[in-house]
Amino acid sequence: MARHDVAVTGLGLVSPAGIGVEASWARVCAGEPTAAYDPALAGGPVDFCCRVPGFAATALLGPRRARRLDPFVQFAVVAAQEAVADAGLDPGRWDGTRVGVVLGCADGGPTTVEQQHQLMLAEGTGQVSPLLLPMQLPNMSAGQVAIELAATGPNLVVATACASGGTAIGLARDLLLLDRCDIVLAGGSEAMITPLVMAGFAQMGALSRRSAEPAAASRPFDAQRSGFVAGEGAGVLVLERVADARARSARVRARITGFGATADSHHVTAPDPQGQGFERAIRAALSDADVDPGEIDHVNAHGTATPLNDLVEAQVLHRVLADSALVTSTKGVTGHLFGAAGAVEAAFTVLAIEDGLVPPTANLDDPDPQIAIQVAAKPTPRRIDLALSTSLGFGGQNAALVVAAP
Known part of the structure; x- marks a missing residue:
């Protein structure tokens, strides 16, 4: 620990x-x-x-x-x-x-x-x-x-x-x-x-x-x-x-073990097309948690369903994590909750760890061939010891959390 x-x-x-x-x-x-x-x-x-x-x-x-x-x-x-x-x-x-x-x-x-x-x-x-x-x-x-x-x-x-x-x-x-x-x-x-x-x-x-x-x-x-x-x-x-x-004998549902936050310093609304700031946030969170990228089992991605954001995010996740993690975006169900999105999705990440279940990415009927990461199209049982929850915001602001099993 x-x-x-x-x-x-x-x-x-x-x-x-x-x-x-x-x-x-x-x-x-x-x-x-x-x-x-x-x-x-x-x-x-x-x-x-x-x-x-x-x-x-x-x-x-x-x-x-x-x-x-x-x-x-x-x-x-x-x-x-x-x-x-x-x-x-x-x-x-x-x-x-x-x-x-x-x-x-x-x-x-x-x-x-x-x-x-x-x-x-x-x-x-x-x-x-x-x-x-x-x-x-x-x-x-x-x-x-x-x-x-x-x-x-x-x-x-x-x-x-x-x-x-x-x-x-x-x-x-x-x-x-x-x-x-x-x-x-x-x-x-x-x-x-x-x-x-x-x-x-x-x-x-x-x-x-x-x-x-x-x-x-x-x-x-x-x-x-x-x-x-x-x-x-x-x-x-x-x-x-x-x-x-x-x-106090409380139930520990999960642990927050790493956090990274960065700025793209690129554009008021568009992400850096190379995803450099986002990548630094993920790597900072992994370093903070003292875990290797290959140890991440699951990612609850920002995944807004905008053409550019999803592509950049997927490219960064593939570059950092390769194929180790099964990715989902719960926004297919909930839509985009803006300032609440990262919190709600962190809670979903905790629940995925507890239940050993990666929730599906709703409406993923025709996966984009440019996206190389593994994206869950259906509920997928999986043991999850370490997970990542990622968020991006206007102004080029990025946040990444590493969430671990109890």
């Missing part, structure tokens, strides 16, 4: 695949896509996405809290509550000064911003809610989780675009190794599916336009991929030092 290890003792998920870890993992393993027509996007350039199904904020959080929280904060609070319960921890009994929260978020609360902007245009500035800023600021996901769970240690929101969730987990690990905290709730949350945000992505040419069959639109590593499908949700992991988890 490396001295850099931290234990994952709890998981919480709110995703398009379901509310809760069990529901989300079951649909991901079934390879059942979640993309569907969304009436809130009717008339826009793209009218489908991957929503969290049946999220009843009032029932889950109570009417007052539900009204005062933007969806990205609602998702974070619900996921954090599940993760803490899963870890067997009681916020009423812990030393909150030693409990930190580090969450990733790319945007904050655009739902609230757009609603309040429309209200201002229609009825004047006097009708704008005084809760506008407390609801939409990106730091409010971590701030509200801390309020809900009496966590008074370091409280941070990390913004590295679509790498935010992975970056947050890596930084949370650092807080534990530096003895700044004894427990950290780490992950990410996002709710960016609004008409304005979707129009912006569409204008960039980033979204799939496969409106006639939305369930088939998110197709990572497939020759017919045409762009990503937007998703929403949250993933939270409870992290502790391994010795502390063992001392």
